[in-house]
Structure formats: structure tokens, C-alpha cells
Amino acid sequence: MSGQVKAAFIGLGVMGYPMAGHLRTAGHTVSVYNRTGTKADAWVRDGGGSAHPTPREAAQGCDIVFVCVGNDDDVRSVVLGDDGALAGMTAGTILVDHTTASADLARELAEICAGRDIGFLDAPVSGGQAGAENGALTVMVGGTPEIFARANPVIDAYAQACTLIGPTGSGQLAKMVNQICIAGVVQGLSEAMNFGMKAGLDMEKVIGTISKGAAQSWQMENRWSTMVDGHFEYGFAVDWMRKDLGICLAETSRNGARLPMTALVDQFYAQVQARGGGRWDTSSLLHLLSND
Numbered sequence: 001m002s003g004q005v006k007a008a009f010i011g012l013g014v015m016g017y018p019m020a021g022h023l024r025t026a027g028h029t030v031s032v033y034n035r036t037g038t039k040a041d042a043w044v045r046d047g048g049g050s051a052h053p054t055p056r057e058a059a060q061g062c063d064i065v066f067v068c069v070g071n072d073d074d075v076r077s078v079v080l081g082d083d084g085a086l087a088g089m090t091a092g093t094i095l096v097d098h099t100t101a102s103a104d105l106a107r108e109l110a111e112i113c114a115g116r117d118i119g120f121l122d123a124p125v126s127g128g129q130a131g132a133e134n135g136a137l138t139v140m141v142g143g144t145p146e147i148f149a150r151a152n153p154v155i156d157a158y159a160q161a162c163t164l165i166g167p168t169g170s171g172q173l174a175k176m177v178n179q180i181c182i183a184g185v186v187q188g189l190s191e192a193m194n195f196g197m198k199a200g201l202d203m204e205k206v207i208g209t210i211s212k213g214a215a216q217s218w219q220m221e222n223r224w225s226t227m228v229d230g231h232f233e234y235g236f237a238v239d240w241m242r243k244d245l246g247i248c249l250a251e252t253s254r255n256g257a258r259l260p261m262t263a264l265v266d267q268f269y270a271q272v273q274a275r276g277g278g279r280w281d282t283s284s285l286l287h288l289l290s291n292d
Contacts, residue, residue, distance in 0.1 A: 001150050005063040010055050010078050012039050016068040018132045022158035033058040059088035068098040072105045091117035094151050100124045103169035110168040119147035124175035128235050136160040142170035176248045183265040185217050186282050194289040223283040232280035239278040242269050
């Protein structure tokens with residue numbers, strides 16, 4: 001799709017709200033739906049567009065519809081059924097699911113869309129709330145090259161990188177790879193930070209040094225100082241990380257991959273939840289080590 005399009009955005013959480021805003025800033029006509037209608041109304045007041053009481057009404061007349069909600073069941077609730085987005089879409093339009101969900105759901109939706117001559121892309125994102133707000137998300141896409149080529153110029157409104165990984169489901173599988181990597185990195189960083197603090201080191205100097213070498217990571221650069229201060233109110237919540245890791249672990253029953261570290265970190269996050277930290281960010285693994 002080139003030029004300005006009519007787009008709908010379903011789900012205005014911490015990611016969807018700014019993503020929809022970038023579409024509007026790019027000059028697209030944007031209609032929105034959110035389960036809590038007051039948030040959709042607030043989004044319209046922020047800069048224009050239109051809010052609707054159902055996903056179907058938001059999607060009507062749109063060239064492309066974006067979904068960014070919580071999990072598989074949430075996606076089905078806003079896409080399928082009489083009031084779902086698909087009920088308002090017509091042949092030749094495109095549905096893009098930015099939710100981190102299962103590859104099975106992606107294949108299910110692709111089949112349903114194909115029966116209605118609607119294009120479908122599974123397109124989970126990475127970059128967190130900051131990436132969404134700054135329009136600098138990484139988007140991992142599953143689908144056909146033809147549908148990707150049409151949707152990509154619109155997705156560019158909030159993406160710094162958007163890559164077609166492979167056929168339907170590949171975007172979700174790539175996001176699983178991403179989350180497995182993050183789980184290991186955050187656990188290693190937490191252990192290292194705890195070790196350094198117990199050893200009495202100046203962690204600002206330590207991080208300033210080792211972040212220039214092979215130990216460098218996004219997590220280290222962006223979370224070390226809040227971790228030292230024992231503050232975990234930033235970024236991606238533990239509840240959502242456990243949801244994502246559960247998807248990863250379920251997928252291993254299909255592909256036979258072994259994820260021993262991921263399973264262990266998932267249990268550590270369960271312990272964080274038991275401490276009341278379900279809404280803490282993922283760096284709160286440190287809390288288990290420094291407050292045992």
C-alpha cells in the first residue's frame with residue numbers, strides 16, 4: 001500500500017496506543033477500538049481519528065486492520081464473531097496481528113482470512129514501550145511476500161526494522177526465539193549484578209567498562225541502574241513474560257527443542273509473581289537473589 005490509507009487499530013495498551021498514534025502522525029486515517037472505551041476516547045482527543053464500540057465497526061471501510069492485544073483468546077475475541085474485526089472487513093484488505101501469540105493461532109487466522117480473500121500477517125514486535133513510543137520497534141513477520149509488500153510501508157510508521165521471516169507462523173516463532181534470548185540474558189545480568197554488589201564493587205564503573213566488551217546487551221545498557229536501585233517499575237511485565245515463555249515451552253512439544261534454561265527462568269519468574277511482582281519488569285529476577 002502506498003500513500004495514505006484507512007487503517008483500524010484494535011487494542012490500545014502500552015504498545016498499541018503509541019503505535020496507532022504513529023499511524024495517525026504518518027497521515028493515515030485511523031479508527032480505533034479498545035475494550036475500555038474511555039481509553040479509545042482519550043486516544044481520539046490526543047490528536048484525532050475515530051473511536052468505535054466494536055472491532056467490526058472500527059474495521060469497516062479500512063484497507064488494513066492492526067491488532068495488538070494480550071494473548072490467543074484475546075485475539076480471537078476481537079477478530080472473530082459477529083462483532084469481530086473480520087466481520088467488518090472486505091475482500092482485498094489485510095489483517096495484521098501484532099500480538100505475541102502462538103504460531104497455531106497465526107495459522108488458524110490465516111486460513112480463515114484466506115477463505116474471505118483477506119490477507120493476513122502474524123507480526124509480533126520487540127522493543128518494548130519505549131520502542132513503541134519512539135516509533136522504533138522491530139517487527140518479525142510471517143506471511144506471503146505479496147501481502148508483506150503491501151503492508152510494510154504502513155508498518156514503517158512505527159518500525160525501525162520490519163522483516164519477513166517466512167510463511168505464516170514464522171513471525172511468532174521468531175518472537176519466541178527473541179524471548180528465549182532475553183530470558184537468558186536477564187538471568188545472567190541479574191546474577192552478575194548481585195555478585196558485583198555483594199563483592200562491594202562500584203557497579204557504575206563495572207558496567208561502564210564491561211558494556212564496551214563482549215558482555216554488552218540492551219538489558220545491561222538500559223536496566224543496570226534501576227536494578228542497582230532495586231526499582232522494577234519499568235518496561236515489560238513479568239506476567240507477560242511468563243505468558244510468552246509458556247508459548248515457547250508449549251512449542252517445544254511440536255519441534256522437539258530442549259529449553260532447560262528457559263524452563264528454569266520461567267520458574268524464577270513464577271517466584272517473582274508469588275512475591276507480588278507480576279507487574280514488575282523482567283529485570284526483577286535480581287530481587288530473588290538480593291532479597292532471599
